[in-house]
Every structure is written in C-alpha cells, then in structure tokens.
Amino acid sequence: MSVASKKQFTWLLIFVQVVCTGLFGYHLNRASFPELLGLYSILFFSFSLLLKWYHGPQQNLFYAGLLLRVILIFSIPNLSQDFYRFIWDGRMLLHGNNPYLYLPSTIINDAGFHMPEAQQLFNGMGSLSAGHYTNYPPVNQFCFAIAALVASKSIFSSVIVFKLLIIGADIGTFYIGKKLLKQQNLPAKNIFLYFLNPLVIIELTGNLHFEGVMVFFLIWSLYLLQTDRLKWASVLFALSVSVKLVPLMLLPLLFRKLRFRNGLIFYSLFTASTLLLFLPFFSTTFFSNYSDTVSLWFVNFEFNASIYYLLREIGYQFTGYNLIHFIGKITPLIIFSFIAVVASVKKNEEFKGYCESMLFALCFYFFFSTTVHPWYIITPLALSIFTKYRFPLIWTFTVILSYYAYSNTAFKESPVILVLEYAIVFGLLFWELSGRKSFLQNSTLYSVRKEP
Numbered sequence: 001m002s003v004a005s006k007k008q009f010t011w012l013l014i015f016v017q018v019v020c021t022g023l024f025g026y027h028l029n030r031a032s033f034p035e036l037l038g039l040y041s042i043l044f045f046s047f048s049l050l051l052k053w054y055h056g057p058q059q060n061l062f063y064a065g066l067l068l069r070v071i072l073i074f075s076i077p078n079l080s081q082d083f084y085r086f087i088w089d090g091r092m093l094l095h096g097n098n099p100y101l102y103l104p105s106t107i108i109n110d111a112g113f114h115m116p117e118a119q120q121l122f123n124g125m126g127s128l129s130a131g132h133y134t135n136y137p138p139v140n141q142f143c144f145a146i147a148a149l150v151a152s153k154s155i156f157s158s159v160i161v162f163k164l165l166i167i168g169a170d171i172g173t174f175y176i177g178k179k180l181l182k183q184q185n186l187p188a189k190n191i192f193l194y195f196l197n198p199l200v201i202i203e204l205t206g207n208l209h210f211e212g213v214m215v216f217f218l219i220w221s222l223y224l225l226q227t228d229r230l231k232w233a234s235v236l237f238a239l240s241v242s243v244k245l246v247p248l249m250l251l252p253l254l255f256r257k258l259r260f261r262n263g264l265i266f267y268s269l270f271t272a273s274t275l276l277l278f279l280p281f282f283s284t285t286f287f288s289n290y291s292d293t294v295s296l297w298f299v300n301f302e303f304n305a306s307i308y309y310l311l312r313e314i315g316y317q318f319t320g321y322n323l324i325h326f327i328g329k330i331t332p333l334i335i336f337s338f339i340a341v342v343a344s345v346k347k348n349e350e351f352k353g354y355c356e357s358m359l360f361a362l363c364f365y366f367f368f369s370t371t372v373h374p375w376y377i378i379t380p381l382a383l384s385i386f387t388k389y390r391f392p393l394i395w396t397f398t399v400i401l402s403y404y405a406y407s408n409t410a411f412k413e414s415p416v417i418l419v420l421e422y423a424i425v426f427g428l429l430f431w432e433l434s435g436r437k438s439f440l441q442n443s444t445l446y447s448v449r450k451e452p
Helices: 003-026 033-053 058-071 082-094 118-130 138-150 155-183 188-195 198-206 211-226 230-241 246-281 286-299 307-319 324-345 351-368 374-384 391-407 415-433
Strands: none
Touching: 003 033, 003 058, 003 198, 033 058, 033 188, 033 198, 033 391, 058 155, 058 188, 058 198, 082 118, 082 138, 082 155, 118 155, 138 155, 138 211, 138 246, 155 188, 155 198, 155 211, 188 374, 198 211, 198 374, 198 391, 211 230, 211 246, 211 351, 211 374, 230 246, 246 324, 246 351, 307 324, 307 351, 324 351, 351 374, 374 391, 391 415
C-alpha cells in the first residue's frame, strides 16, 4: 500500500471510530447485546488497524483520541448508572452532610432532607446503591463536590463536569505516560494503546468511571519515583489510592526499590497524606460503614468472575450451596500471600521489575475477584504499556462480552461467554509467560523496543 493510500486509510479509520463512538454514546441501549458487541468490535478492530498503519506525527493520534472523547461530552452514560450516586454524594457534601454516614434509602424519607432532583437521583442509582453506604474514597468525593458546586441543580451539567475532569486526567496520563516511556527507552507510541483504546474512552469519558483519575495519579507517582522525587511520589500515590483503593495492594512491591531509609520516608508520607485526605470525613461510625461497604465486593456481589466461579462450582459440588462468604474471606489472604511472595522474590529494584510485578499483582487480584467490571481492566492496561506483556490489551476487548448479562431481565450470565472471554485472556497470558512472543509482540504496533 502506497503512503498516500495509507494516509487515506487511516483517516477512514478515524471516521469509522467517530461514527461508532457517537452511536455508542447517543444511540446504544445496554440491553441490545448484539448491537453493543458489533459496535465495539468495529471500534476495537479500527483502533488496532489505525495504530498499525499510521506512521505520521503522533500529535494527530492525540487529537484523534481527544476528538473521540469530546464527542461523548454531551451524552448521558448508557452502560452504567453509577453517576447518579456520584451526583448524590457530591450534593450531600455541598449541603454539609457526610456521604459516608447516610443511606440514600433512609435519608430520602426524612422530612427535613432537601436536595435538588433527589428523587430522580435516587431512582437512577437503583436500589442496590441506594441501600448501601458510599464506597468512594475522598478524592472521588472531592470530584463529586466540584460537580455539585458548579452544577447544583442539573444532572446533565453535572455529567459534563465529570467528563471534563476525566478527560483532563486522561490528557495528564498521556503526557506523563509518554515521558515515562521515553525515560525507559520504550516507544512513545505505546501510550496510544491506552489513549486510543475504545474501552478507556467508552468506560471513562462515556460512562464516567474514575479509574482514569486513579491511573493518572498512579502513573505520575511512578514517574516521580523514577526521577528521584520521592516525597511528591508518595503524595501522588496517596491521591491515587484515595480515588480507588486498588493501588493500595501495590505498595509492598516498591519496597526493594526504595530500601529501608527511602521506604520509611515514602510509606510514612503516604500514610500521612492518606489519613489527611480521609480526615474531613472521619467520625465514630465512618470506619464501620466504609469497611462494611467495601467488604460487600468480596462476599456479596458476583459478576464476570473467572477463578472464583470455578471455586464456587467446586463448592456447590461438595456442599450444595454457594460458598461466596467463605471464599470471599480467604481471597484477600490469597492475594496478600501472592503479593508478599512477589515482593520478596522478584527483582523489583528497577522500573521494569516492579511495573511487571504490579501488573501481575492486579491481574491475580482480578482473576480471584468475585466481581470484575469492564472498567477494572483499564488499570492493568495502563501498566502493561510499560512492559512486554499484551494480554491486558486483548482483555480490554474480551471483557465487553460481560455486558451480555444486561441483555436479559434475569441478569443471567452465560457460562459459554465467560469461558470464551477468559480462555482467550489466559491463553495469551500463558503463551507470553512461556517466553514465546505472541502475534501482538511481533507486530510493529505492540513492540516493546524503541523504534530507531
């Protein structure tokens, strides 16, 4: 194919992505699984071809990623209803109420309670969210409060504020991630595996999940760590944990790099920063409410799991009932043991070592989790661009199969679809762990070597 033909082809691919992204944001019904899968497949295929065939200025790919996000600014999330709870929590803060202390299902019936669009928000978040205390950490709450402050009486305007915050975080991840790639002598183009990835665009900007803000602080922290700005790195890591708790499990993996003295400084500042961020919300009942809500993800909820479902099935065969409460309680111990072994055995002194360790720790956690929503995979994807492993990239495609559950009123998952999703992911994972290059690693798109 000639240079001119490749250029025309890449513009065509961008046009296809623009159209499909618009349909995703403004037309798609979550219950229509064939349409969802078809649109996403086109998006992912065109994304792959775009990065494979495009060899022009990288700033054009950045503008393409930005355009795809801007298209979704005025869309209301159609694959998730979590944003209603975000707005609720923000307005609780704006009215001087601690969102960690009140159940929406209780306070909505309080005669003295007043909140703009309260009933609409309550209905939108659903009974599951309304019946539990909020599980969103303080930096998330501050983001919610910003939307409440700017748009205190409009759900639509609050959605736009959230999207602008998330887009800002993605832009930050792009620039910091690109610097980190160059520093590690890796191709800067790898950042587009994240920035142009359809799952990142749809689940973050489209459906308002704040994993993107967490990733931004995490990548920034790792970059500062590599540039010997230890104190600020610890603060940024605390900010990441205070968006989503997930990076908390990664802290032990930094010990061998930091050693004792630097480790003492880093972990002390991290702890102090985290406590300071939680301090405005602290009360006598805060800890019990928050810990009880977080624990629900281990012992109550089930969705798109892999190894856990196998363990659950074995439990059924031997006991005749669901062992989720037992499995959910031992899972954190299994994960902690795995991370402890990796932290003590693997050579994590250099960036490559601890970044790979973080990737596998997160994936190990998700493989054993009872609940794996599609947007959870965005964090492993972000870490993978700094490694030679590409199975998380394929996972960002196969995880969309989990939306099949929303296509039936019984919210029933398909064992066949679950097996297909994870067979592909585990297959590529074991292939790459065996030391053999996958078809992804062999392509120019997914190379982990810096281009000459």
